[in-house]
Amino acid sequence: MTGPTQPEPPALAAATAMFIEVLVIGIGALTAAVLLLIALIGPTTTAKLAPVAGSSAATGAALAAAYALGILIDRAADAALTLRRRQLRTRYFASNTAYAQARLRLADVPALAARADYARSRMRICRGWTLNTLILTLSADLAMVRYSFEHRPLILCTFTVLGLATTLGFYRSWRALTETGYRKLAEQTTTPTVTPPVPTQTQPSSGAS
Structure with a gap:
């Protein structure tokens, strides 16, 4: 009796990459959510909850x-960048x-499809x-406004400028990668039009036999 079919390595690798990709994005969102929570509850409650944050249950x-x-x-x-x-x-x-x-034609070429997926x-x-980065900048600004520390206005302004610049940098990178992906896909899947060569005609000899 045959055992259950194991997933193909490419499919397993793609699923792993997708999990890591979503997790990388989610870590930033979770950090922004924590900063927003800290800004809302204030320093006293934050100090009380700090030991709980280091537990195994909190990590999971x-x-x-x-x-x-x-x-x-x-x-x-x-959705925001659909247009x-x-x-x-x-x-x-x-x-x-x-x-x-x-996309279907590109899938027939595994090497090109792997590069496109990456x-x-x-x-x-x-x-x-x-x-x-936009959410992180806003939540960090709120947290810094709630807490008192030295040189707060300077740090707040510096962090805001850096955060907005990083947001713009990520947007420009997304736009460049998206446009390059479309351009390469069009180049790699467009069937070139080849003009058939015109057969040369043999010139009749001028002399009579």
Whole structure:
């Protein structure tokens, strides 16, 4: 009696990469949520809850929350950038059908498909962190406003400027990766039109035999 069929290595690798990708996005969202909570409850309550945060149960809950938030942020960022993504796609594909057909043709070439998957993974991380860095900047600003420390105005302004600059950097990276992905997909799946050579005609000899 044969045992259950094991998943193919490429499928398992893709699932692992997707899990890590969502987790990377979710960690940023969870950090922003913690900063927002700290800003809301204040320093006294934060000091009381600090020992609980280091427990094993809290670590497991944080991992689960990070994964769930990663899915949420990924979908929210995708929705926010949908219009821009469609504008970039129309530069290389006339319709969604043409794009889907190109994806199917690329899947027939495993090496090119693997490179495209890696590029899309980087694109999704940049897309998620575009929203992450914006939320992190706002939540960190709220937390710094709530707490008293030296040079707070300078640190607050510096962190805000750096946060907004990082947000812009992630957005520009997402846009560049997205446009490059569409361009390469169009180049790799477009069937070149080859003009058949015109046969040369033998000139009749001028002399009579």
